[in-house]
Amino acid sequence: MIRTKIDYGIDLGTTNSAISRMENGTIRIIKSLDTQKDTTPSCIAVNQKGNLFVGDKAYLNYRSNSLKNLSNNTSFNSYIEFKRTMGTDKKYHSSFAEKDFSSEELSAEVLKRLKEYVQDENISAVIVTVPAAFKNNQIDATRKAAQLAGFSHIEVLQEPVAASMAYGLENLNKDGFWLVFDFGGGTFDTALLKVEDGIMRVVDTEGDNYLGGKNLDFAIVDQLILPHIQDRFSIHNILSDDKRKAEFRNALKFFAEEIKNNLSFNASHNIYVDPGDCGEDDEGEEIDIDLTITQEDLARILTPVFQRAVDLSLKLIERNNLKGSDLESLILVGGPTLSPILRKMLESQIRKPDTNVDPMTVVSKGAALYASTIDIAEDIIETTRDKTKIQLEIGSEASTVETEEFITIKILEDKTEGAIPEKVFAEIKRGDNAWSSGKIEIDTKGEIIDVHLEEGKTNIFKITLYDNQGNSLECQPNTFTIIQGSKIGNSTLPYNWGVEILSESSGKVVFQSAEGLEKNKSLPAIGVINGLKTQKQIRPGMDSDFIKIPLYQGEHNADGTRAIYNDHVYDIIISGSDLPTLLPENSQVDLTISIDRSQEVSVEAFFPYIEYTTEIKVPTNTVQSTDTD
Ligand SMILES: Nc1ncnc2c1ncn2[C@@H]1O[C@H](COP(=O)(O)OP(=O)(O)OP(=O)(O)O)[C@@H](O)[C@H]1O
Numbered sequence: 001m002i003r004t005k006i007d008y009g010i011d012l013g014t015t016n017s018a019i020s021r022m023e024n025g026t027i028r029i030i031k032s033l034d035t036q037k038d039t040t041p042s043c044i045a046v047n048q049k050g051n052l053f054v055g056d057k058a059y060l061n062y063r064s065n066s067l068k069n070l071s072n073n074t075s076f077n078s079y080i081e082f083k084r085t086m087g088t089d090k091k092y093h094s095s096f097a098e099k100d101f102s103s104e105e106l107s108a109e110v111l112k113r114l115k116e117y118v119q120d121e122n123i124s125a126v127i128v129t130v131p132a133a134f135k136n137n138q139i140d141a142t143r144k145a146a147q148l149a150g151f152s153h154i155e156v157l158q159e160p161v162a163a164s165m166a167y168g169l170e171n172l173n174k175d176g177f178w179l180v181f182d183f184g185g186g187t188f189d190t191a192l193l194k195v196e197d198g199i200m201r202v203v204d205t206e207g208d209n210y211l212g213g214k215n216l217d218f219a220i221v222d223q224l225i226l227p228h229i230q231d232r233f234s235i236h237n238i239l240s241d242d243k244r245k246a247e248f249r250n251a252l253k254f255f256a257e258e259i260k261n262n263l264s265f266n267a268s269h270n271i272y273v274d275p276g277d278c279g280e281d282d283e284g285e286e287i288d289i290d291l292t293i294t295q296e297d298l299a300r301i302l303t304p305v306f307q308r309a310v311d312l313s314l315k316l317i318e319r320n321n322l323k324g325s326d327l328e329s330l331i332l333v334g335g336p337t338l339s340p341i342l343r344k345m346l347e348s349q350i351r352k353p354d355t356n357v358d359p360m361t362v363v364s365k366g367a368a369l370y371a372s373t374i375d376i377a378e379d380i381i382e383t384t385r386d387k388t389k390i391q392l393e394i395g396s397e398a399s400t401v402e403t404e405e406f407i408t409i410k411i412l413e414d415k416t417e418g419a420i421p422e423k424v425f426a427e428i429k430r431g432d433n434a435w436s437s438g439k440i441e442i443d444t445k446g447e448i449i450d451v452h453l454e455e456g457k458t459n460i461f462k463i464t465l466y467d468n469q470g471n472s473l474e475c476q477p478n479t480f481t482i483i484q485g486s487k488i489g490n491s492t493l494p495y496n497w498g499v500e501i502l503s504e505s506s507g508k509v510v511f512q513s514a515e516g517l518e519k520n521k522s523l524p525a526i527g528v529i530n531g532l533k534t535q536k537q538i539r540p541g542m543d544s545d546f547i548k549i550p551l552y553q554g555e556h557n558a559d560g561t562r563a564i565y566n567d568h569v570y571d572i573i574i575s576g577s578d579l580p581t582l583l584p585e586n587s588q589v590d591l592t593i594s595i596d597r598s599q600e601v602s603v604e605a606f607f608p609y610i611e612y613t614t615e616i617k618v619p620t621n622t623v624q625s626t627d628t629d
């Protein structure tokens with residue numbers, strides 16, 4: 001089949017990933033090949049032969065190796081949570097493959113695997129979701145991972161925006177403010193949305209890139225499991241050696257996760273670990289665990305961690321002059337939101353959460369929904385055309401709150417190899433057969449047709465072409481889809497964008513916002529910073545003559561704050577080789593920064609003195625050398 005929209009969405013999660021697609025007007029999760037599950041662990045393992053495994057098998061390997069490693073210091077080659085180091089120079093060493101993997105390469109393996117789940121077609125265009133709080137370098141790294149996985153048209157969408165799109169499709173009539181509460185494996189995102197007449201808009205977002213299920217698991221390890229072991233064994237030496245302590249805690253984390261996940265559905269849970277399965281103590285005694293945990297125990301430990309996320313949500317709501325009771329819905333996303341402890345906290349501090357979407361798959365479904373509204377890049381469509389069929393170009397809204405929409409339809413003569421009859425008629429029929437356009441003559445210039453939509457539904461339209469004698473003709477594409485009742489919104493800018501300037505009043509280097517690139521602007525967006533000044537002359541053609549303008553991402557109210565308190569993105573460099581003629585010292589520079597819907601950045605500089613505009617190359621390998629863990 002020929003796809004004209006991207007249609008595929010991937011939730012590339014810290015712990016679990018998932019792929020969905022739009023299929024005949026419905027969004028479907030594509031299940032994993034090996035286990036037929038909706039989600040796949042974002043885990044990679046390399047075996048001794050150097051072969052690579054992804055997903056459930058890799059996770060089992062990781063788990064058993066982490067435990068084995070406690071008793072016999074074997075080297076093991078399995079990796080998790082590499083999303084946390086995206087955009088950094090962190091390397092994951094594999095002795096079996098004899099190479100170092102970057103976080104992008106490991107993520108690429110997960111993406112490749114998900115791509116393999118699609119057995120009935122080759123895909124090269126995809127929407128990949130990212131946490132709302134991801135910085136520019138992390139988004140670039142995500143894009144790079146998708147390129148490595150063989151995708152050629154890649155766009156990103158923020159996870160909470162994706163989740164609310166999926167939720168919106170099933171809850172069309174809930175106008176008002178919605179809060180998305182996305183507590184994942186490694187990141188916490190919360191987003192406030194406003195929905196009016198089915199049209200969704202992100203008002204504001206908050207988040208913490210380093211708050212997730214992992215923090216819950218370690219809280220359980222440190223406050224329940226380690227004390228339980230310390231009561232019966234001497235592990236002083238293990239705990240005072242940083243490396244051994246880290247390995248020990250990592251291994252115990254699996255039991256913590258088991259406790260946490262089981263207690264989402266049961267009143268209490270017992271873990272029993274055979275002597276020796278988690279190594280020996282300082283005296284060589286085999287450690288065992290036999291521990292029963294109740295809801296009360298767990299609540300005491302998890303509440304402070306969950307509270308950090310609740311507080312960020314309250315801050316977001318209050319910053320927008322709202323109270324929990326003003327919210328129309330509270331949408332839960334992420335595995336840990338299955339916890340009754342959290343749900344009670346949300347109910348008492350914000351409002352009762354909605355539980356009618358699956359928190360594990362809603363992000364990937366939303367990504368596919370958004371994907372179904374975005375045109376595939378022209379060069380990809382070219383590769384999938386069957387030119388023996390009459391090639392059509394259809395222009396239609398992907399989603400609408402109206403009940404009628406105009407679409408355009410046009411024959412692409414130069415893309416069609418077969419014969420095109422002198423007269424061609426198109427008939428457009430709605431999927432439920434309750435509406436048809438009748439036969440309308442179309443040509444190479446384009447015709448406008450008014451289509452009628454069924455309310456609250458994903459409307460699939462089928463196109464049939466006829467010649468003058470009433471014979472049907474094959475065409476591509478032969479369907480299009482319009483979602484009625486909810487206008488799938490745009491992605492939004494997660495940070496203020498600006499540059500560093502020297503403040504004349506304070507003499508300090510401060511952040512100056514680009515007008516038009518304030519946080520939460522709907523994307524694409526264009527920002528301008530006018531009146532910057534060059535500090536020295538720039539001679540044409542001279543690389544050694546340049547000006548440097550540091551570009552920053554900042555939080556709310558970043559304007560006027562010290563530049564170093566914000567996030568440096570990269571330096572815009574304008575050198576003599578960018579200019580045709582001499583630019584004197586103290587010349588004015590006006591910057592235009594454009595950010596597309598997928599957060600790709602392009603910059604233009606205009607020099608009024610020489611009336612010249614130059615496009616500035618934006619570096620994409622903006623890797624940071626911090627190892628953030
Ligand atoms: N039943 C459950 N109760 C509580 N927590 C659970 C349950 N099932 C899974 N989790 C936890 O959910 C977390 C993973 O959640 P999820 O798959 O939503 O994260 P992710 O999308 O991979 O991460 P992120 O969105 O941060 O990138 C893990 O910490 C896991 O232990």
Ligand SMILES: [Mg+2]
Nearest residue numbers: 013184334363
């Ligand atoms: Mg997630």
